Amino acid sequence: MQATTIATLYPALLHAHIALVVLSVGLFAMRWVGVLAGGHWPMQRRTRVVSMVFDTALLCAGVTLWWLLQLHPLQQPWLGTKLALLVMYIVLGTFALKRARRWVGKLVFGLLALAVVAHMVAIAQTRNPVGWLSP
Numbered sequence: 287m288q289a290t291t292i293a294t295l296y297p298a299l300l301h302a303h304i305a306l307v308v309l310s311v312g313l314f315a316m317r318w319v320g321v322l323a324g325g326h327w328p329m330q331r332r333t334r335v336v337s338m339v340f341d342t343a344l345l346c347a348g349v350t351l352w353w354l355l356q357l358h359p360l361q362q363p364w365l366g367t368k369l370a371l372l373v374m375y376i377v378l379g380t381f382a383l384k385r386a387r388r389w390v391g392k393l394v395f396g397l398l399a400l401a402v403v404a405h406m407v408a409i410a411q412t413r414n415p416v417g418w419l420s421p
Contacts, residue, residue, distance in 0.1 A: 296354060405417050
């Protein structure tokens with residue numbers, strides 16, 4: 287791809303990716319608090335569909351950034367770590383919203399999911415698998 291195309295697309299795509307992270311994680315956090323409060327709206331079909339739309343758009347933006355920058359998760363340790371943490375976040379999120387049977391389990395899984403997201407942000411900012419702990 288030509289350098290001018292990359293220079294034109296990258297900033298817009300990066301900002302879209304960051305905005306989608308905020309929307310996706312924000313909606314997860316609102317749904318999680320709603321579940322903890324005993325609400326029914328967090329698991330309603332329309333809420334889940336909106337969440338899936340945000341998450342799909344986020345994934346598409348991320349993959350497009352990989353392609354644009356010609357990154358490979360197995361050759362870039364920070365990116366591979368971020369992807370592994372993404373899977374962990376998804377699993378923890380399903381327990382926080384639905385699979386954990388007790389309120390305290392939902393609380394703990396939600397806190398862990400948000401901690402994983404924070405570490406993913408740190409990795410993205412530092413491009414280091416240990417994130418903010420890097421020297």
